[in-house]
Amino acid sequence: QQQVKQSPQSLIVQKGGISIINCAYENTAFDYFPWYQQFPGKGPALLIAIRPDVSEKKEGRFTISFNKSAKQFSLHIMDSQPGDSATYFCAARGSNFNKFYFGSGTKLNVKP
Amino acid sequence: GAVVSQHPSWVICKSGTSVKIECRSLDFQATTMFWYRQFPKQSLMLMATSNEGSKATYEQGVEKDKFLINHASLTLSTLTVTSAHPEDSSFYICSAGENPRGLGTQYFGPGTRLLVL
Numbered sequence: 588q589q590q591v592k593q594s595p596q597s598l599i600v601q602k603g604g605i606s607i608i609n610c611a612y613e614n615t616a617f618d619y620f621p622w623y624q625q626f627p628g629k630g631p632a633l634l635i636a637i638r639p640d641v642s643e644k645k646e647g648r649f650t651i652s653f654n655k656s657a658k659q660f661s662l663h664i665m666d667s668q669p670g671d672s673a674t675y676f677c678a679a680r681g682s683n684f685n686k687f688y689f690g691s692g693t694k695l696n697v698k699p
Numbered sequence: 700g701a702v703v704s705q706h707p708s709w710v711i712c713k714s715g716t717s718v719k720i721e722c723r724s725l726d727f728q729a730t731t732m733f734w735y736r737q738f739p740k741q742s743l744m745l746m747a748t749s750n751e752g753s754k755a756t757y758e759q760g761v762e763k764d765k766f767l768i769n770h771a772s773l774t775l776s777t778l779t780v781t782s783a784h785p786e787d788s789s790f791y792i793c794s795a796g797e798n799p800r801g802l803g804t805q806y807f808g809p810g811t812r813l814l815v816l
Contacts, residue, residue, distance in 0.1 A: 621804050629806035630705075630792050631743070676742060680804075687733070687794075687805055691742045 591679050593690025600697050601692060606664040608693045610677035613658065618693075619680035622651065622662045624673050625692075631676060635662070667697045703795050705808035706742045712783055713816055720778045720811045722793030728773035729795035733805065734766070737790045749776040783815045 593610045600606045610620075619638055623631035637644045637660065641688045651665040664671055677690040691694040702725040712718050722732055730751045735743040747768050748756040755768035765787075776795075780787050784802040790812050794805040 619804065621759055623807070628790075628810070628812070630703075630794075630810045633804055633806065684746070686748065690741045692740075694740075 588690070590681075590688035591677060591690045593677050593693060595693060596691070598663045598696070600655050600664075600695065601666065602669060602699050604667050604696065604697075604699055606671065606697070607661060607669045608675055608677070608694055608695070609659065609661045610679075610690050611657075611659045612679050613630045614679070614681065615658070616660075617679040617681060620651070620660050621678050621680075621687075622649075623676045623678065623689075625676065626673050634675070664695075667695075669697045671695060672697050701795070701806045703793065703806045703808040705793055705811050707811060708809060709812040709814075711814045711816065714784050715782055718780045718783055718813060720780075720791055720793075720813075721775045722778070722795070722808055723748070723805075724774045724795045727795075729776075730773060732770060732776040732795045734768060734771075734776075734792055735777050735792045735794065737792060738812075739790075743792065746778075764786045780813065786814055788815045 588594045621636035622634045624634045625631040627667050635646050635649045637653050639655050653660040675693045680685045680687050692695050704723045706721045732749040736746050736759045737743050745758050746761045749768045749770040751770045770776045790810050792810040793805045796805045797804045
């Protein structure tokens with residue numbers, strides 16, 4: 588059973604547009620929700636993260652929106668750039684010794 | 700952020716040989732490290748949790764005798780793929796957290812691409 592469900596699987600956005608990726612979870616014990624960015628042939632890099640006591644966190648062009656009651660969180664990339672083209676993974680941390688559960692990934696393509 | 704390194708970055712080996720992959724936390728101590736496997740265009744699959752000074756905890760379906768994990772120190776964990784076969788070809792990624800029981804996140808290494816011929 589997949590602990591974290593991510594959508595869409597792929598996304599095409601024009602340069603300057605807003606990219607939105609959504610994730611949903613079931614386990615209310617999750618206490619930390621990071622987003623990772625991965626380029627081909629590289630390891631995932633932490634992009635931004637949020638805790639369930641906060642509804643929104645913004646860092647530059649990247650914003651996480653968190654809806655605790657709906658058990659959903661999303662990543663918004665404002666003013667999307669071709670350099671943002673990568674695969675994005677959401678994740679949730681369980682209480683079991685920092686074990687992370689990852690979404691299935693979203694491949695973002697920002698067209699110039 | 701914290702830096703995690705992996706070595707080698709890629710390896711090609713013959714079927715039946717064993718391959719060792721190292722994961723190091725460069726600027727912090729990690730009592731726990733994690734090993735993932737990633738197939739092309741797929742998500743990360745957690746293979747095992749590596750605990751310093753104790754046995755690794757393997758996820759269901761992962762053969763512990765096939766994938767040997769040793770967490771020798773607070774900055775080094777190794778994954779050995781024993782008697783590798785072509786189906787073991789994959790991208791292996793490790794991660795480590797600065798504070799396993801605290802509020803920190805996981806930092807990933809750059810990955811090791813293994814190709815078994």
